[in-house]
Amino acid sequence: MEKKYIAVFLLVVISAASLVSGQALAESNDMIILGEADWPGIRAKNAVAVHVLETIGYSVETQTGADPIMYQGLAQGDIDAYLGSWMPSMENTRKELKDKINVVATNMDEGIYTMAVPEYVWEAGVRSYADLDKHADKFNHKMYVGPAGWASSKTMAKAVKKDIYGLGDWQAVNSSQSAMMAQVKRSVRREEWIVFIGWQPHWMNYILDIKYLKDPKGLWVSPESWVDTITRTGFKEDHPEVNKFLKQFKVDVEANDKWIYEVGKNSRDSKEVAREWITENMDVVKGWLEGVKAQNGKKAAEVLEEKLTE
Numbered sequence: 001m002e003k004k005y006i007a008v009f010l011l012v013v014i015s016a017a018s019l020v021s022g023q024a025l026a027e028s029n030d031m032i033i034l035g036e037a038d039w040p041g042i043r044a045k046n047a048v049a050v051h052v053l054e055t056i057g058y059s060v061e062t063q064t065g066a067d068p069i070m071y072q073g074l075a076q077g078d079i080d081a082y083l084g085s086w087m088p089s090m091e092n093t094r095k096e097l098k099d100k101i102n103v104v105a106t107n108m109d110e111g112i113y114t115m116a117v118p119e120y121v122w123e124a125g126v127r128s129y130a131d132l133d134k135h136a137d138k139f140n141h142k143m144y145v146g147p148a149g150w151a152s153s154k155t156m157a158k159a160v161k162k163d164i165y166g167l168g169d170w171q172a173v174n175s176s177q178s179a180m181m182a183q184v185k186r187s188v189r190r191e192e193w194i195v196f197i198g199w200q201p202h203w204m205n206y207i208l209d210i211k212y213l214k215d216p217k218g219l220w221v222s223p224e225s226w227v228d229t230i231t232r233t234g235f236k237e238d239h240p241e242v243n244k245f246l247k248q249f250k251v252d253v254e255a256n257d258k259w260i261y262e263v264g265k266n267s268r269d270s271k272e273v274a275r276e277w278i279t280e281n282m283d284v285v286k287g288w289l290e291g292v293k294a295q296n297g298k299k300a301a302e303v304l305e306e307k308l309t310e
Contacts (some may be wrong), residue, residue: 009204032242035070035082036062040264041201041256044083045107048259049083049249049276052285055307057295058242068093074232075100081235081246083303085228088221089151094230102236104246108201110253111225115143115156115213116198117189122211129159129213133166141170144183144196148174152197155220164219184208194197199225201253203261241293245300248288255281279308 032053036046050060063079071090073079074099081104085094094101117126127133133142156172159165175183180196181204187194188208198210215223220289229246236243255277262273278285286301294303 025169029043030238032060032082032239033078034060035073035084036064037067037070037084038064038205039084040260043270044259044263044273045083045251045256046122047067047263047270048251048277049246051271051274051278052288052304053213053242053245055232056292056300058239069098071088071101074230077232077234079232080232081229083227083229083246083249085230086111087226087227087228101230102233104231104236104243105221105248105250106226107229107250108166108227108253108256109250111200111227112212112223113151113199113225114197114215114220114223115145115152115195116210117193117195117213118191119209119211120191121193121195127211127214129165129167129215129217129219132213133170135193136170138193139170139195141172142173143167144180144194145172145174146180147176148198150197156197159219164217190308201256201259201260203265205253206257206261207265225277243301245288245292248290250288250291282308 001038016069034043034046034050046062050062053060063073063075067084069089070079070082070084071093074082085103087094094103115129124135124224125131141154145156147153153172153174156167159167160172162168184196184204185208186192186196195213198204198212205244206212212223231243259273259277262268263270282305285304289300289304292300294300296303
């Protein structure tokens with residue numbers, strides 16, 4: 001009788017252990033969904049993250065859509081993580097969803113969005129908004145502010161209307177992003193003077209020598225920007241190792257500029273760009289994987305290196 005009870009007890013223990021093991025395996029094999037808004041920066045950033053995670057054994061897919069859809073998807077649990085939460089522009093949206101999302105980390109903290117000039121114009125003395133009107137004739141009293149509706153268009157229209165920095169007799173020229181960049185490249189090629197809305201990360205910083213203007217009067221609420229990684233609530237508990245990776249996933253702005261140039265300007269496949277960059281920057285990638293376990297339980301950095309050298 002005693003042997004029978006022992007046998008039953010062992011069976012229960014083994015069954016429970018198998019159940020826990022099976023649940024852990026199922027959890028680690030769950031598909032992880034990364035949100036992907038339609039711009040080159042997030043496509044390239046996702047491609048790098050996906051390649052790393054898939055190589056160490058995790059299943060990852062991307063779900064594309066407009067930026068607001070990403071936040072809706074996180075709130076509803078349809079998207080697990082989003083690596084493109086721009087701040088401070090999305091501050092209000094995030095406040096509304098504070099109980100449904102978690103801020104994991106800042107993955108890029110050197111962003112900027114303000115008016116810029118070519119380096120030769122900067123060297124000639126235009127280093128601030130306050131310097132623009134002194135050289136109005138060289139600029140033809142024009143500033144290129146991007147599409148109507150952009151924050152840059154609204155901000156510089158306010159400067160014209162209220163004659164801030166003496167810009168009351170200037171024209172804020174609206175155009176598509178591509179048309180504006182064509183104008184900028186043409187002006188730089190001819191070494192003509194131009195002032196335009198610039199931002200980083202973007203490929204313009206990779207192929208052009210440009211400088212961003214100082215704003216002593218605070219016309220812009222905040223020209224500095226950064227990008228956060230955010231997840232749905234419960235993601236950390238469901239995927240602790242991937243969450244640890246995302247917490248350590250940080251990209252310097254120069255690398256981001258290059259990715260955007262290759263994917264957005266050169267129209268290269270984002271997966272190809274990701275594989276190439278990872279191979280050439282293993283020291284950075286190992287930092288992202290410090291303390292992270294691969295899906296098989298081994299050290300993620302070692303698994304990645306083994307897979308990439310196969």
